[in-house]
Amino acid sequence: LDFFATVAEKSDGASLRGDYADISEDYVVKQNWAAYTAEEHALWRKLYQRQAALLPGRACDEFIVSLNALHATDGIPNLEATSKALFEATGWSIVAVPGLIPELAFFTHLANRRFPITVWLRKPEEFDYIVEPDIFHDYFGHVPLLFNPIFADHIQEYGKGGLKAMQLGGLDQLARLYWYTIEFGLIQSPEGLRVYGAGILSSGGELTYSLEPSSSRHIALDVERCMRTLYKIDSYQETYFVIRDFKQLFEDTAPDFTPMYQRIKQQEPLPANSLLDGEIELLNT
Numbered sequence: 377l378d379f380f381a382t383v384a385e386k387s388d389g390a391s392l393r394g395d396y397a398d399i400s401e402d403y404v405v406k407q408n409w410a411a412y413t414a415e416e417h418a419l420w421r422k423l424y425q426r427q428a429a430l431l432p433g434r435a436c437d438e439f440i441v442s443l444n445a446l447h448a449t450d451g452i453p454n455l456e457a458t459s460k461a462l463f464e465a466t467g468w469s470i471v472a473v474p475g476l477i478p479e480l481a482f483f484t485h486l487a488n489r490r491f492p493i494t495v496w497l498r499k500p501e502e503f504d505y506i507v508e509p510d511i512f513h514d515y516f517g518h519v520p521l522l523f524n525p526i527f528a529d530h531i532q533e534y535g536k537g538g539l540k541a542m543q544l545g546g547l548d549q550l551a552r553l554y555w556y557t558i559e560f561g562l563i564q565s566p567e568g569l570r571v572y573g574a575g576i577l578s579s580g581g582e583l584t585y586s587l588e589p590s591s592s593r594h595i596a597l598d599v600e601r602c603m604r605t606l607y608k609i610d611s612y613q614e615t616y617f618v619i620r621d622f623k624q625l626f627e628d629t630a631p632d633f634t635p636m637y638q639r640i641k642q643q644e645p646l647p648a649n650s651l652l653d654g655e656i657e658l659l660n661t
């Protein structure tokens with residue numbers, strides 16, 4: 377885990393890091409790429425190299441292939457250039473934002489195939505851990521899989537689902553799904569479990585930890601079960617949910633969540649380390 381804040385935890389804009397002075401109505405800013413310092417580009421290279429070395433055998437193939445095609449090794453990438461390439465591939469764009477943004481703006485961007493990316497980079501002393509997502513997490517973790525057509529479609533559906541959840545009072549539940557899939561999800565491959573969640577992929581420690589049989593629970597994703605499950609914001613996850621493939625993620629989240637939200641709200645949420653009757657741990661020591 378390399379960050380813990382979400383808009384839900386930090387809903388009072390005042391405490392957010394980042395410069396919100398020049399935002400447009402939808403919280404978009406200019407990246408101002410020329411303003412990054414040589415030290416920041418050097419820190420990006422160090423972050424990139426550490427993560428890239430950990431990817432083989434851990435990240436899913438789709439992620440590695442797309443990341444390499446981005447050629448983002450030399451320094452903090454120019455978001456406009458990436459946005460162009462991404463648009464040609466899957467019709468998604470990237471918008472620069474000052475940091476965390478409110479749910480309505482976030483979901484609206486996703487529903488319109490725009491992915492918000494924070495413009496600031498962490499400080500050297502935050503190499504291993506930052507409190508809020510920075511450009512390294514947002515770009516390295518999230519952008520590569522937006523080149524995958526099914527995953528790209530899924531994120532758009534998630535954005536639409538977020539707007540709907542705001543009406544239905546289902547935001548807590550939907551945030552758990554995001555957390556355990558888009559941020560901390562694992563996927564099966566013929567060679568074993570692989571990572572597709574951005575929060576793991578951009579984390580030095582969790583990329584290794586999350587795949588160790590002895591560490592935490594690994595169970596097959598069940599959408600409703602996942603949306604009942606609390607998550608840890610200040611430690612590695614105690615449970616990782618595993619999908620078969622991106623098609624499963626798309627299809628299992630397609631049904632109307634309205635009745636699920638109602639059922640879940642009538643129950644106590646499950647602790648992060650729960651194992652229910654009949655659930656099988658996919659990795660065992």
Ligand code: PHE
Nearest residue numbers: 533534537629630631632633
């Ligand atoms: N199917 C969900 C709903 O009806 C929306 C959604 C789609 C949520 C994809 C997450 C991911 O609310």
Ligand code: FE
Nearest residue numbers: 509559574575
């Ligand atoms: Fe993220």
